[in-house]
Amino acid sequence: MPEGDTIYRTATVLRRALAGRVVTGFDLVAAKLTPAAARRQVVGGTVKAVESNGKHLLITFTTDGEDVVLHTHMRMQGQWHVYRPGERWWFAPSKARVVIRTDEYVAPCESPPVVELLTAREIALHPVVPELGPDVIADEFDFAEAIRRLRAQPGRDIATALLDQRTLSGIGNEFKNEILFITRTSPWTKVADLEEDDLRRILDVSRDLMRRNRDGGPRRTRFVLDRRQMVWVQERTRLPCYECGTPIEWGTHPGEFRKSWYCPRCQNVPQPV
Numbered sequence: 001m002p003e004g005d006t007i008y009r010t011a012t013v014l015r016r017a018l019a020g021r022v023v024t025g026f027d028l029v030a031a032k033l034t035p036a037a038a039r040r041q042v043v044g045g046t047v048k049a050v051e052s053n054g055k056h057l058l059i060t061f062t063t064d065g066e067d068v069v070l071h072t073h074m075r076m077q078g079q080w081h082v083y084r085p086g087e088r089w090w091f092a093p094s095k096a097r098v099v100i101r102t103d104e105y106v107a108p109c110e111s112p113p114v115v116e117l118l119t120a121r122e123i124a125l126h127p128v129v130p131e132l133g134p135d136v137i138a139d140e141f142d143f144a145e146a147i148r149r150l151r152a153q154p155g156r157d158i159a160t161a162l163l164d165q166r167t168l169s170g171i172g173n174e175f176k177n178e179i180l181f182i183t184r185t186s187p188w189t190k191v192a193d194l195e196e197d198d199l200r201r202i203l204d205v206s207r208d209l210m211r212r213n214r215d216g217g218p219r220r221t222r223f224v225l226d227r228r229q230m231v232w233v234q235e236r237t238r239l240p241c242y243e244c245g246t247p248i249e250w251g252t253h254p255g256e257f258r259k260s261w262y263c264p265r266c267q268n269v270p271q272p273v
């Protein structure tokens with residue numbers, strides 16, 4: 001499942017392939033175009049920038065007028081690919097909702113749930129993107145702003161808060177579960193019950209894990225020699241905790257379909273009797 005580390009890496013790959021190149025083909029299927037963006041001619045322009053913000057990917061093009069920005073968001077599925085022209089694709093071309101062509105590379109996007117084309121001015125007013133919380137993986141990270149956004153809804157549990165992209169952007173369910181294990185935090189702890197130092201440690205671990213994963217390979221949150229043991233709790237139901245041997249459990253949160261996996265003992269979660 002794409003999390004912030006995956007999208008960051010995708011942006012890096014797309015930037016290397018496309019940035020600065022002239023667009024020779026640009027196809028959108030079932031995309032949302034604003035009227036101002038629909039009037040602009042992308043073919044013949046260049047790829048000006050490729051950026052990620054949390055799980056959002058933004059590609060800016062110069063056009064015959066104002067710059068336009070392609071916004072894709074992957075949610076649970078969706079993936080960008082990069083091929084040489086004429087190379088066989090690894091997925092059915094009918095599933096491509098975006099295809100960007102240059103002389104050197106072809107970049108199709110497979111099944112993204114969100115595809116929008118806006119002008120550069122409109123993206124600044126976009127209802128989702130500007131509201132995103134500080135990007136956990138970014139080189140410059142505003143701790144004070146992140147803590148302010150966490151504290152803004154003190155009654156939420158920390159698991160729900162970490163998944164809210166308007167609070168912090170980039171953390172998905174697997175990282176959330178691993179971060180809470182590493183920091184020995186119960187997923188059901190209310191934000192109000194966490195000290196400043198606890199929140200800071202959660203943010204430090206979040207940044208460390210996401211940044212250690214941003215260059216690719218299988219996702220790892222546990223750095224030991226045995227490569228079969230790369231995560232602490234995620235999807236390890238009833239397997240023994242690597243720290244204390246207690247069976248890993250899972251539980252749910254109100255209004256949230258993503259489960260929390262945790263060690264009842266290490267994370268001090270009271271068990272139903």
Ligand SMILES: [Zn+2]
Pocket residue numbers: 241242243244245246263264265266267
């Ligand atoms: Zn344990």
